[in-house]
Amino acid sequence: MKALDEKRNRDALAALATATGKLELILARSPKLALAPVRTDVLTHDLLAKSDTVKAAIKDVRELLRDGEVQKARQLMQSLASEVEFRTFSIPLETYPAAIKAVTPLIDAGKVEEAKTELRTMLNTLVVTSEAVPLPKLRAEEQIKAAQALAEKANRSKEENDKLAQSIAARATS
Template identity: 60%
Template sequence: MKKSMICALPVVLMLGAGSVLATALPDKAQEKSAESQAVQTQVDQTSADKAASQREKITKEAVAAIEQTQKALQALNDGKTDDALKALEAATGKLELILARDPKLALVPVNVDMVTYDLFASVDTVKAAIKEAKDLLDDGKVQDARRLMSNLASEVVISTTSIPLATYPDAIKAISPLLDKGETEKAKLALQAALNTLVVTAEVVPLPLLRSQHMLAAAEVLAEKEKRSEEDNQKLDNLLKAADEELKLAEVLGYGSKKDFAPLHEQIGKIKDKASGGKSGKGWFDELKSALKNLF
């Protein structure tokens, strides 16, 4: 296992307005709005920062403990019991060091992966796909519906693999007595079982919400600007519309309920009214930003 790994794998999912069956996706994705493309670098950076924040929790002792456990298992497979015992002793020492630092620690990360699923489709296209999936289910075509629905995600998934300190150290300590009794096969099974107890937790970051957040941040700067030009006014309007569209996409994809999103749409409408005629002001976005933050 690598000391720390972040695998950024963009998966582009495409749905066309004319054909929503998972087995007949179009060759070209529907284009993102100019506003969406403009904030993409910020979106990517925010996702990377979240993964990096998790990676910072990885300790060399935790990684070494896993490496030594794997080394012990390999040594047993090679018939090298003494080498296995040395590796188990090293793993135990690393785990004891971690617990000595923080006896209440439940999980200690050893690896972080990041995968991005980006959906290039409009709200109407997604709605059509959902309707098609429902029709397929009604017709008993469960697998066709499953394949179609599996495409309906727009998110970054940050997966963290951790050692469960409540069970893993004791499991490792229990191996040596088995080897002392000559029960090598039982020791192998116990080692593999210990490695299988590693805990994987996932943080899901909806991309439409993240894009909307960055769009609204840019819109807020413009809304506070006095004596905006016509170009500024148009840009502000476009940002608010694009942010609202991203929220609609997040809603139809199920990253919250209608009750969650209703006040967000309402707040954007109020901001549009306040900014009409080139008017400017501060604090207009406070309630909206707070409500959006709660959805993450």
């Protein structure tokens, strides 16, 4: 970009050729870097509601969908979320060599501003992937682990026996 700003097109093309070669080597050695993660955000959505409230909301969602009110139904469904969402932001390195190759003819044609715009777009592009894990499942797994550890303990105290019994009763009713 600096070379293009300074109207040194040959230097810019040489730098782009070097970058393309290095990127292709990096991707050949480490294909997992095709999407190079740079940040992960963790968002928690926790629903605290009685089952009757949830059932009523689900009924409302179905009615909204039947009436073709998809956006309203989606908003209501989102309020029912009880999950941990992992959003990963990645640089799409696999797209860089082709993008750089596409910019080269623009520089050759003297369309430097257009080439710089394309390069900025390439450099500012991120891919966002999202994975949601249901909180009830996570909580159940943790309760099972805790109950299993208590169940395997040889000399449990009365409090530990009571806690184990509560864990088993809770799982039986859920």
